[in-house]
Amino acid sequence: MIPTDRWVQYYQDLLTANRLEYEGKKNISPTQMDGETVEVSEERVRKVVRELKNGKSCGSEGVHVEMLKHGTDKLIKMLTWVINRCINGEETPQQWKVVYISSIHKKGSKKGCSN
Numbered sequence: 001m002i003p004t005d006r007w008v009q010y011y012q013d014l015l016t017a018n019r020l021e022y023e024g025k026k027n028i029s030p031t032q033m034d035g036e037t038v039e040v041s042e043e044r045v046r047k048v049v050r051e052l053k054n055g056k057s058c059g060s061e062g063v064h065v066e067m068l069k070h071g072t073d074k075l076i077k078m079l080t081w082v083i084n085r086c087i088n089g090e091e092t093p094q095q096w097k098v099v100y101i102s103s104i105h106k107k108g109s110k111k112g113c114s115n
Contacts, residue, residue: 002113010113011101037088042073045080060098 049068058064068075086092108115 002111006113007103038084040080040083040087042076042080045083046076049076049079057102060095060100 049071052065052068054065054069056065068079103113105115
């Protein structure tokens with residue numbers, strides 16, 4: 001069994017490191033410049049929701065990807081509204097900032113956190 005302090009250190013390093021697999025993929029532009037607002041379209045939200053992978057774990061609210069994919073136009077309208085509020089400076093809901101991490105051993109030694 002791996003001690004808790006090793007897990008804590010592993011995830012701190014993992015989540016704050018400049019990892020090579022993400023180098024060059026930073027396609028981030030400022031969302032607000034000189035009072036200008038950014039608006040994400042409903043069609044863009046619908047496209048992104050369709051492209052989400054099935055079978056992934058849900059967040060703390062219990063909303064699964066499959067629920068989003070089978071949602072109505074009203075759901076897409078509400079998601080778009082929330083996204084546009086957040087991207088333009090409104091406060092992000094606190095529950096979106098909470099994450100639960102579970103490690104699942106897949107292969108290799110059970111003594112290594114990266115396995």
